[in-house]
Amino acid sequence: MDFVRAKAERARESALKLARASDATRAAAVLALAGGLERRRDAILHANAEDVAAAQRDGLAAPLLSRLKLTPEKLSLTLAGVRQVAALPDPVGRTLRATLLDDGLRLSQVTAPLGVVACVFESRPDAAVQIPALTLRSGNAVLLKGGAEAERTNRAIVDAIRAAIEAAGIPKDAVQLLEGRAEANALLAHDDLVDLVIPRGSSAFVKHVKASTRIPVLGHAEGVCHVFLDATADPRQAIAIALDAKVDSPSACNAAECILVHRDAAPALLPALTEALRKAGVEIREGEGAYGREWGDMTVSLAVVGDVEEAIAFVNRHGSKHTDAIVTRDPESARRFVAGVDSAGVFVNASTRFADGYRYGLGAEVGISTSKVHARGPVGLDGLTTTKWVLVGEGHTAAPYQGASPRPFRHEPLPPGDPLETR
């Protein structure tokens, strides 16, 4: 698979160029991407209709079919999101901190693009639009691999994107499509060229990717989210949040899989809660075997716990560190839950369904991370950056700062600014 390595090498070369493109150039490229897709709208919708027809012949399940299908409205909404990404502040070149190490020796920590990102996703063709928008805006090259069922759609989208960004002065190989699972698997060997892999798909798939590569992997294998109804929960809020978290989109990773009820609230809450869930068509499971399960459908686990500490321990034992919520009127319970639950998102009196890059105001997301290193939770532009330490001196050597009578460092915090500006 030498041509997969060649693709990765071209991605790396493009990334090195893109990293030096100005904010205005990268923002313009994202707008050009939106314009290019709009101009080729008919061709893209036509390719999608072919994919949908083939998927129907192959008997693809209805929910997958609905995710695969691109409508003019869906595409317009996605392009509106892309234009929002273009308008977001530049995530690159921000000075996060600056320190005067000694007279004339100034250290700055500055955000920089990651480099080459690989993203393997499922049938949703809008991901093939959103992800390149985010990677271009943040100065990264991307290698995309979509699902086989969306092959024609993804090719039409990526062809349009490549033509549009090339016309905008960005190397077209900053966005490339990998075709077939073999190419994606071959890419995982090139940890010297690819800086991050984002797998989006089933838990088994994400685990497979993690086990197959030395490239850092960002993603979530499971979304086992909890809603804990505390003793002081407002009953109306408690039931509304539990219900929304479960039924709003049961197959989403931020849907609740388990509801915990404080023992003291159980007599008052449980009858109304179980009735509301059953009325909505939710099946309730109880007992040790039901916990820690990602149902992904209209099933929910239910447990009664003694207090907030027991709820925290339960979530940390059975959850997947994605997003967990408490419904309470007690500020101390809220504080304990927020401090004690070891998850990417910890919510108070709000549905777990808000865990989403768009809803968080990140513009869009490349994925949701339950890893604790690098980006955690929904990953937007900031999660696609790293930092660079820029040290500017006046001929400083290190030897005087060590030995028997070392010159002391000043280590004075400076206001962040242009690391190369003469002051």
Next chain:
Amino acid sequence: MDFVRAKAERARESALKLARASDATRAAAVLALAGGLERRRDAILHANAEDVAAAQRDGLAAPLLSRLKLTPEKLSLTLAGVRQVAALPDPVGRTLRATLLDDGLRLSQVTAPLGVVACVFESRPDAAVQIPALTLRSGNAVLLKGGAEAERTNRAIVDAIRAAIEAAGIPKDAVQLLEGRAEANALLAHDDLVDLVIPRGSSAFVKHVKASTRIPVLGHAEGVCHVFLDATADPRQAIAIALDAKVDSPSACNAAECILVHRDAAPALLPALTEALRKAGVEIREGEGAYGREWGDMTVSLAVVGDVEEAIAFVNRHGSKHTDAIVTRDPESARRFVAGVDSAGVFVNASTRFADGYRYGLGAEVGISTSKVHARGPVGLDGLTTTKWVLVGEGHTAAPYQGASPRPFRHEPLPPGDPLETR
């Protein structure tokens, strides 16, 4: 190796408790650690003397022997560093950003401890002091594995630390020692319990760890640092920086391995540069086979390049993304080099030897990362944290924000503050 898993489980339990300890408690624990080591100073130095004697009998090389040897002065210096770590601002619980998603719905991104960190290091016993100081201050539990030659010293140090932190109200299993390579290897299987591995050692060792685990790995396999002497470099500065970067500590990862000279500066610079290097005892190597090599001794590669762009391309091809420096008087060259070189540290008119957590003002470092995800460069307290998204609502459900006429989000930036404070 069930007892290795048991250690990791105890570390995880301790980490969950430590994550909830206050700033004052964690800072006090770090001071207690320093006090405890001071009180057991004689026992630690005695254990170290036994390690040194055994290593001498085993014929350990002189540089390693000198790193192994702990003197009262070295220990005092290390403890002074520990007290600085205690005094650093709390890295945990800082609100990095806050957004008003809608009326009464406030999102905050707050720093949080990583959890359980494993650190495998070489003979330097001061690492067994510094690393627990950093992990405790940042609310993390640590599993330490030192070199076999420092076994007695490390055990004496870790015993003293455990006693001291337990007396300070921190679970003693927040700091544990793994013994033997088999235990360290067994630990690498427990990616459900360990959040980060930091291997410090040879390039081969770091690569071995990366290949052996699904746990995220932070570290650097190689330090192939470059110094580029630009056409406009001040000759005195150019030679001083090149010399310092090479000879100040040739086996350090931030030592220069290759010096690049701009073609236009070569006639004026090269004779004096090569003379200075040779006088210092440095052997000069040229030619394609010499580039990209981590000499780690008094050898340096030398190449003449046509311009700053060629220098950037050379560094990106042959370097290890650790730290690279330019010596120049041309602001445009500096700007290009800083933007174009894809390394954790990019320095202007300063020696690569400054790439170090203490010198950067981070207090100390757990290691230096050439990975682009998570922390990059010297890793101090901030690199040992992750973030948590805290969403506080008033019973908000997600359903109204989607569908045919969705309620719009406000997405207004808020000043960072206590995520749970009622406003």
